[in-house]
Structure formats: structure tokens, C-alpha cells
Amino acid sequence: MALLIFVILILALIVVLLVLPIGIGLSASFHGSVVLNARISFFFGLLSWKLPGGGTGRRGQAESEESSDRIIRVIETVQVRGLGRRVWLLGTQITHRVKVESIQSDLQVSLGDDYYTGMLAGFMIPVVLYLNRMFNGAVIIRPAFEEDLYLEGDISGDLRVRPIEVLAPCLAFALSPEFQQARRVMSGGQCRRK
Numbered sequence: 001m002a003l004l005i006f007v008i009l010i011l012a013l014i015v016v017l018l019v020l021p022i023g024i025g026l027s028a029s030f031h032g033s034v035v036l037n038a039r040i041s042f043f044f045g046l047l048s049w050k051l052p053g054g055g056t057g058r059r060g061q062a063e064s065e066e067s068s069d070r071i072i073r074v075i076e077t078v079q080v081r082g083l084g085r086r087v088w089l090l091g092t093q094i095t096h097r098v099k100v101e102s103i104q105s106d107l108q109v110s111l112g113d114d115y116y117t118g119m120l121a122g123f124m125i126p127v128v129l130y131l132n133r134m135f136n137g138a139v140i141i142r143p144a145f146e147e148d149l150y151l152e153g154d155i156s157g158d159l160r161v162r163p164i165e166v167l168a169p170c171l172a173f174a175l176s177p178e179f180q181q182a183r184r185v186m187s188g189g190q191c192r193r194k
Contacts, residue, residue, distance in 0.1 A: 018164040027156035077185045082178040093169035099160045103135050107153035110144035117143050
């Protein structure tokens with residue numbers, strides 16, 4: 001009988017955690033090294049759990065080559081046929097279910113070439129204007145012309161989500177053949193193009 005009560009309590013706790021909204025706070029700092037932090041709060045902020053922050057120090061030659069290999073892998077992953085359509089579908093399915101409460105940023109960005117940095121700035125201006133209208137002018141992104149590949153500053157945001165609402169779309173995305181192929185490519189496999 002005690003075991004049955006224990007199982008029922010565990011199931012009730014899982015249902016409550018899936019139904020009640022969860023607060024997620026994300027932040028990243030780019031000042032010579034990358035420091036990532038995340039905080040998850042349950043029961044309307046009564047309980048919170050801070051995930052251990054990940055970070056990287058300054059890069060040496062070997063780490064720079066490893067980083068360029070990762071960039072090549074990301075480019076190959078983006079080329080997986082149908083992945084863009086799947087990501088778009090996932091985005092449209094969860095956009096209405098996730099409530100962004102705040103975004104703050106103060107970033108300075110360069111892509112290493114003035115032409116590409118200018119293109120990025122031209123693309124980001126409408127996005128920044130929209131975000132500033134939504135979040136009271138807390139988003140600043142400045143292009144850094146005549147710099148090497150460069151990212152400096154801080155960005156943070158808070159959002160609220162009900163896990164039960166995003167569980168099905170995220171599970172469908174994770175089990176899709178396009179995502180499985182992208183995962184294989186990212187882990188070192190070949191990209192199959194049709």
C-alpha cells in the first residue's frame with residue numbers, strides 16, 4: 001500500500017511539473033571568454049535550480065583549429081535537406097507557447113570583413129528595432145567594423161513555458177529523420193544530399 005501511495009505521489013508531482021509554467025533565465029557573457037549561465041525556476045519562483053555555467057577561456061592555436069572544424073560541421077549540418085523546414089515548423093509550433101518576459105543585450109559584433117559586418121548590421125537593424133519596441137529599449141547590438149572575427153558583450157533573457165505544451169512538438173522534431181541526419185553530421189558523419 002505504501003508503494004502505491006509513493007508511486008501515485010511521484011506521478012502527481014510529474015503531472016504538476018508538466019502543467020505548471022517553468023521560468024527559464026539564460027545569460028551569456030562574451031569578454032575574451034564565453035560564460036554561459038542558466039536558471040530554471042519551478043512553482044512560480046519558489047524553487048529554482050541554477051545549472052552549472054559553462055565557459056571557455058582564451059583560445060590557443062589548437063583550440064582555434066578545433067573551433068574552425070566545429071564551424072565547418074555547423075555549415076554542413078545546416079545543409080541537411082529538409083532541416084530548415086523542420087526548424088521552421090518547430091518554431092511556429094512553439095512560438096505561441098513560450099512567453100518571452102525580457103531580453104537585455106549589449107553586444108559588439110564583427111564578422112571579420114566590413115562587407116559581411118555591414119550585411120549583418122543591415123539584417124539586424126529591423127530585428128533590434130522590433131525587440132526594443134517589445135522590451136523597452138533594452139537591446140543594443142553594434143557592428144564593429146575594421147575588426148577581426150569578434151563578439152564582445154553580454155546578453156540575457158527570461159522566458160516562461162509550460163512543458164506539457166512544448167513536449168509534443170519538441171519530441172516530433174527530435175525524432176524526425178532530418179534532425180537525426182543533422183545530429184550524425186554534427187558528430188562527424190557525412191552529409192547526404194539528394
